[in-house]
Amino acid sequence: MITEAPVDTGNYITSHYGIKSWLLTVDHKRIALLYLIAITFFFFLGGAFAVMIRLELLTPQGDLFQSETYNKLFTMHGIIMIFFFLVPSIPATLGNFLVPLMIGARDLAFPRLNLASWYIFIVGGCFSVFAAIFGGVDTGWTFYTPYSSTYSNTWVTVTAMGIFITGFSSILTGLNFIVTIHTMRAPGLSWFRLPLFIWSHYATSLIMILGTPVVAVTMLLVGLERMFRVPIFDPALGGDPVLFQHLFWFYSHPAVYIMILPAMGVVSELVAASTRKPVFGYKVVAFASIAIAVFGFLVWGHHMFVSGQSVYASLVFSFLSYAVAIPSAVKVFNWTATMHKGSNSYHTPMLYAFGFIGLFTIGGLTGLFVAALGVDVHVHDTYFVIAHFHYIMVGGAIMGYLGGLHFWWPKITGRLYPELPAKLSAFTIFVGFNLTFFPQFVLGYLGMPRRYHAYPEEFQVLNVMSTAGASILAFGYALPMLYFLWSLKWGKHASPNPWGAKGLEWLTTSPPPTENFKEMPVVTEPAYAYAPHKGVKVVDV
Amino acid sequence: MSTSSHSPALLHHFDSVEQQKEASSLGMWLFLVTEIMFFGGMFTAYIVYRSLYPNAFVAASHTLDITMGAINTAVLICSSLSMALAVNAAQLGRRKSLVWFLILTILLGSVFLGIKAVEYHDKFVHHHVPGASFHFEGPEPQNAQLFFSIYFGATGLHALHMIIGIVLLAILAIRAQRGRFSSEYYTPIDMTGLYWHFVDIVWIFLFPLLYLLGGHLQGGGH
Numbered sequence: 001m002i003t004e005a006p007v008d009t010g011n012y013i014t015s016h017y018g019i020k021s022w023l024l025t026v027d028h029k030r031i032a033l034l035y036l037i038a039i040t041f042f043f044f045l046g047g048a049f050a051v052m053i054r055l056e057l058l059t060p061q062g063d064l065f066q067s068e069t070y071n072k073l074f075t076m077h078g079i080i081m082i083f084f085f086l087v088p089s090i091p092a093t094l095g096n097f098l099v100p101l102m103i104g105a106r107d108l109a110f111p112r113l114n115l116a117s118w119y120i121f122i123v124g125g126c127f128s129v130f131a132a133i134f135g136g137v138d139t140g141w142t143f144y145t146p147y148s149s150t151y152s153n154t155w156v157t158v159t160a161m162g163i164f165i166t167g168f169s170s171i172l173t174g175l176n177f178i179v180t181i182h183t184m185r186a187p188g189l190s191w192f193r194l195p196l197f198i199w200s201h202y203a204t205s206l207i208m209i210l211g212t213p214v215v216a217v218t219m220l221l222v223g224l225e226r227m228f229r230v231p232i233f234d235p236a237l238g239g240d241p242v243l244f245q246h247l248f249w250f251y252s253h254p255a256v257y258i259m260i261l262p263a264m265g266v267v268s269e270l271v272a273a274s275t276r277k278p279v280f281g282y283k284v285v286a287f288a289s290i291a292i293a294v295f296g297f298l299v300w301g302h303h304m305f306v307s308g309q310s311v312y313a314s315l316v317f318s319f320l321s322y323a324v325a326i327p328s329a330v331k332v333f334n335w336t337a338t339m340h341k342g343s344n345s346y347h348t349p350m351l352y353a354f355g356f357i358g359l360f361t362i363g364g365l366t367g368l369f370v371a372a373l374g375v376d377v378h379v380h381d382t383y384f385v386i387a388h389f390h391y392i393m394v395g396g397a398i399m400g401y402l403g404g405l406h407f408w409w410p411k412i413t414g415r416l417y418p419e420l421p422a423k424l425s426a427f428t429i430f431v432g433f434n435l436t437f438f439p440q441f442v443l444g445y446l447g448m449p450r451r452y453h454a455y456p457e458e459f460q461v462l463n464v465m466s467t468a469g470a471s472i473l474a475f476g477y478a479l480p481m482l483y484f485l486w487s488l489k490w491g492k493h494a495s496p497n498p499w500g501a502k503g504l505e506w507l508t509t510s511p512p513p514t515e516n517f518k519e520m521p522v523v524t525e526p527a528y529a530y531a532p533h534k535g536v537k538v539v540d541v
Numbered sequence: 542m543s544t545s546s547h548s549p550a551l552l553h554h555f556d557s558v559e560q561q562k563e564a565s566s567l568g569m570w571l572f573l574v575t576e577i578m579f580f581g582g583m584f585t586a587y588i589v590y591r592s593l594y595p596n597a598f599v600a601a602s603h604t605l606d607i608t609m610g611a612i613n614t615a616v617l618i619c620s621s622l623s624m625a626l627a628v629n630a631a632q633l634g635r636r637k638s639l640v641w642f643l644i645l646t647i648l649l650g651s652v653f654l655g656i657k658a659v660e661y662h663d664k665f666v667h668h669h670v671p672g673a674s675f676h677f678e679g680p681e682p683q684n685a686q687l688f689f690s691i692y693f694g695a696t697g698l699h700a701l702h703m704i705i706g707i708v709l710l711a712i713l714a715i716r717a718q719r720g721r722f723s724s725e726y727y728t729p730i731d732m733t734g735l736y737w738h739f740v741d742i743v744w745i746f747l748f749p750l751l752y753l754l755g756g757h758l759q760g761g762g763h
Binding site: 213 | 574586589683693
């Protein structure tokens with residue numbers, strides 16, 4: 001399926017030269033690459049913290065780090081990975097690159113705002129990196145008060161400001177996407193002809209603009225309480241620490257959907273292109289994205305079943321958390337149905353899509369365990385929860401991210417990645433991931449609490465398995481880094497449409513010109529119009 | 542209006558001035574939605590603490606100067622009127638009155654901030670600023686302190702928005718004076734107008750919540 005093509009000059013990469021042309025660019029494709037570089041840095045930084053955590057947990061004794069240092073390690077791992085890698089991962093890179101291309105626009109609606117959001121991201125990132133270098137934070141990524149606002153002696157304020165600032169980059173990206181999707185679609189591209197990638201980014205953007213301001217003001221209040229001793233959440237002064245948890249999770253639960261929805265969009269594209277069929281139940285999958293975004297705002301209390309919130313509130317939150325499973329399951333079933341009798345091919349992107357579907361299903365189903373009040377009391381704050389959300393965020397979101405990166409790499413760079421090492425890395429990541437996190441389900445169920453640097457000896461075997469898995473996973477993540485860089489110089493040149501896929505982004509050259517299309521596209525068919533199904537007469541002789 | 546594709550204000554990635562205008566206005570409304578959520582966090586904190594400590598909140602609210610608050614409300618409403626007149630002047634392409642209405646809006650905004658500064662100063666004098674030197678002669682002084690935390694948090698955030706608005710208006714006034722706007726192109730005036738009205742509306746909610754509700758409850762005699 002992969003074909004070679006002669007080089008096409010005059011693309012967005014070669015149109016201008018010099019560092020200044022990159023740092024002052026307003027081209028969404030170049031900004032996507034700026035984001036790609038930045039979040040790759042944060043990914044490996046957050047990964048380094050994870051390596052140290054796993055090394056400490058190799059032995060039952062807390063022998064490598066002191067408990068205070070360990071607190072900082074898991075806090076920095078969480079903050080860097082969530083706010084500086086996962087939240088921007090797919091939207092800011094693939095989304096930035098593809099949203100205008102997929103809808104046949106020349107750029108996002110507000111190109112300068114797009115560049116500004118990257119700079120805001122970098123400034124926020126600098127705050128957090130500064131905090132990490134000069135001593136770190138030990139509150140956990142959740143910043144629970146009053147520990148964060150009153151007692152912790154670490155760089156809470158600086159990190160909270162970093163998150164506050166970065167939040168605005170997320171808001172501006174979401175705003176840009178919504179306006180672009182509303183106002184700049186190509187002629188003929190009606191809402192129900194949009195690729196599902198666009199629908200999922202639309203839903204993600206809704207969460208970004210509605211949720212992020214709330215966590216921003218929450219971080220601001222924590223900062224005020226710390227800096228000026230203004231009582232807000234401190235129970236000694238009549239404040240309510242549970243109010244903080246409500247405000248925090250009002251964003252931070254929907255933030256999970258900021259991470260997973262774009263990955264679902266990617267998987268829809270990968271499945272359609274690899275089976276050469278329209279996604280089964282297109283409209284239902286599209287609406288499922290919106291449903292996830294809406295329901296996602298109504299379930300935050302399931303993080304607080306043991307925080308002393310009203311039991312009636314817990315009942316409602318538990319019920320609503322089950323409700324979110326419906327649109328999520330709809331997607332999984334529809335992808336599977338799409339593969340049924342498809343002309344399936346098994347290139348690397350499809351392997352990642354398979355990985356996503358399987359791991360997301362495990363993560364989602366164990367989510368139902370923890371959404372059940374009784375079970376949650378048992379597994380709350382244990383490794384069961386850790387394993388659950390890593391199946392969603394790493395097994396789900398990062399699988400989708402890597403799958404998408406492989407799928408659109410020829411479009412982004414104009415080069416083909418080498419298939420064999422790519423397949424090897426997909427397998428390695430899948431195996432390493434499961435070996436790392438599946439034992440953690442068992443550990444958590446047996447009662448190993450999260451956030452401790454030492455544990456009873458009977459847990460060691462499973463922890464050694466987990467650490468061994470983590471080293472395989474680290475190798476798996478290093479591989480794409482190497483062959484992607486290799487392909488930039490030595491990879492084969494890509495044709496405009498190496499996958500033979502549908503979608504406006506494949507109509508233009510690889511890489512696209514700065515203005516995206518030499519000739520502005522007009523859309524005359526629905527999304528994923530691969531082999532004509534209905535209306536084709538099969539003549540039986 | 543299809544001839545407008547030759548307008549100098551049209552950016553390269555839009556097809557028409559109408560499309561560009563639609564994008565700007567949708568973008569601004571979405572931004573205001575994020576602002577509502579931003580202030581929403583503050584309002585939530587207010588609602589929670591008010592329902593937990595109604596007596597302390599009434600007592601603390603009673604120390605606020607309703608007269609100053611009412612004058613400020615009137616000033617802000619007038620500033621919204623002058624902003625609306627500025628947008629109207631821009632629509633009609635009247636450069637001179639546009640500039641003057643923008644300046645009038647800036648002045649009214651500054652009057653608001655001036656009165657607010659006097660109120661803040663009073664709070665400092667009476668040790669009603671939360672923190673180490675806080676002192677309150679009334680029931681549940683600790684919980685009253687929470688009221689003042691929210692008072693300063695919410696009105697401070699509002700004042701910050703006012704300052705940003707005034708800076709934006711000043712930039713617009715200079716650009717308007719240089720004749721950058723016309724009846725064909727006045728989107729920045731329109732958008733800043735939306736922002737200004739939004740900031741005004743936030744105050745319309747803050748004023749009764751912080752100043753009036755307490756007084757009313759005390760008058761009720763329960």
